[in-house]
Amino acid sequence: GEDVEQSLFLSVREGDSSVINCTYTDSSSTYLYWYKQEPGAGLQLLTYIFSNMDMKQDQRLTVLLNKKDKHLSLRIADTQTGDSAIYFCIISGGSNYKLTFGKGTLLTVNP
């Protein structure tokens, strides 16, 4: 079945850029999402990209998709302490029923 891999931890200094990476196996993936989970809370959609796009920018967030390498990344510019959270890469096979979750990357932002 589909597999989604993320590194578990990332630590950056406040003001630096953060890059969170995700690799997946299913080449038929249609939508690729980044969700954020703050401590003690549920997941919130941050941004998403459709598989026919290479890049999407939304304020401080940049999503890059390399379909050939099946690699998705999320770049957060000017990272703030409020960005400290777990970030999940979620891949859709074209249906809500076929979402595959990465295990999440814990981003720690140090002052």
Place this chain on the structure above:
Amino acid sequence: DVKVTQSSRYLVKRTGEKVFLECVQDMDHENMFWYRQDPGLGLRLIYFSYDVKMKEKGDIPEGYSVSREKKERFSLILESASTNQTSMYLCASSFPSPDEKLFFGSGTQLSVL
């Protein structure tokens, strides 16, 4: 503001008890989901429902059942709670469209003693 509400934030139960976790959404979503989240394992799908009175098993349905009598409400039932069901439980809902996003509740941290 769209909302998915889980009835309890924290719950402590004893082994063997029957446990109900309730989830209500106010967005008229057809799809509803129950996940559990465990450290190092990420989120795993327990059950989902794509319509009233419909339910489908997810990846780890053993030890759980669900009920969807009304569109807005999706209940997760632990018939006889066990210690290995101690976990964070997350409810989510969505429209049945490929590009529609999941909306999550805040989670219920269940401890089974």
